Amino acid sequence: MAETTPILELRNVVSTYGRIRALKGISLKVYDGEIVSVIGANGAGKSTTLMTMCNVVKAVEGDILYKGERINDVAPEKLPPMGLCQVPEGRRIFPRLTVLENLDMGAFFRHGKTQIKDDLERVLDLFPKLRERRRQLGGTLSGGEQQMLAMARALMSRPKVLLLDEPSMGLAPLLVKQIFDIVRMINEQGVTVVLVEQNANLALQAARRGYVLETGRVVMADDADRLLSNPDIRKAYLGE
Known part of the structure; x- marks a missing residue:
């Protein structure tokens, strides 16, 4: 994997909620084909x-680069x-739509019925x-099934970066x-993954590299096995 131009990069990014600086100059790089994990305590700025x-949250300083x-x-x-x-925290599926209708929503901007059907x-x-469960309403699924549906809906958009x-x-x-086995399979199929996860052990086991956040700053970045x-x-973060 050539590590020349990152497929996704943050350069000195600051973002805010009102007057609160949630991200305080974050820089990170994601290369094509990687799984990169972002770990940290609650409130560290991972979801932000x-x-x-x-x-979804606007950067007030710095640059976000994609390709x-x-x-x-x-x-x-x-x-x-x-x-x-993005597959957001809390799944956010459409509870009153069926599984198939939720998946169709993931491809709403796409053209080419044959490709969509194949996907x-x-x-x-x-x-x-x-x-x-394809005929069931999304809201009747279990929590795990809803998470699968949220991921599957995102995959219907044919993402390069998830x-x-x-x-x-x-x-x-x-x-x-x-779920983590499926994340690895998605990555093996050519999708780059940025993974925010409270379970730092699983997140780093799945990843190639990792970033550690504390109060809106990157305090450590390294290969996942070193972390x-x-x-x-x-x-x-691992309770030892």
């Missing part, structure tokens, strides 16, 4: 980082057609539970393992 990457182009002024809804798609089959192969925010939140351990073996990280 993802939302700033896709302009080498500055995207600070691109409307959030224009980014999925460009290949940058639907590929997504349902990746998430067999959704195939079983921003995953807390995919394991509220799930039983067996389902968490299943996993770092005694300070193990004490602060």
Whole structure:
């Protein structure tokens, strides 16, 4: 994997909620084909980082670059057609639509019925539970199934970069393992993944590289296996 131009990059990005500076000059790089994990305590700025990457939270300083182009002024809804798609914390599926209708929403901006149909089959192969539940309303699914649906809906947009925010939140351990196995499979199919996750151990095991945030700043960046073996990280985030 050539590490020349990052596919996604933040350069000295500051973002705010009112007068509160949530991100205080963050810089990070994501290269094509990677899984990059962003870890940190509650309130560190992890979710804000993802939302700033896709302009849901506006950067008031610094640059957001996607495929080498500055995207600070691109409307959030224009980014999925460009290949940058977020699976937000809390899933946010359409509870009154069926599974299939939710998946159709993921491809709403696309053309080419044959390609969309092929992608639907590929997504349902990746998430067999959704195939079983395809006629059910999204709101009747279990928490784990809703998380799968949120990920599958994002995949229907054919993302180049997938921003995953807390995919394991509220799930039983067996389902968490299943979700992370699917994240690896998605990555193996050519999708770059930026993973925000409270479970630092799982996040770093899945990733190639990682960033550690504290109060809106990057305090450490390294290969994921080095972070996993770092005694300070193990004490602060892995409960040792």
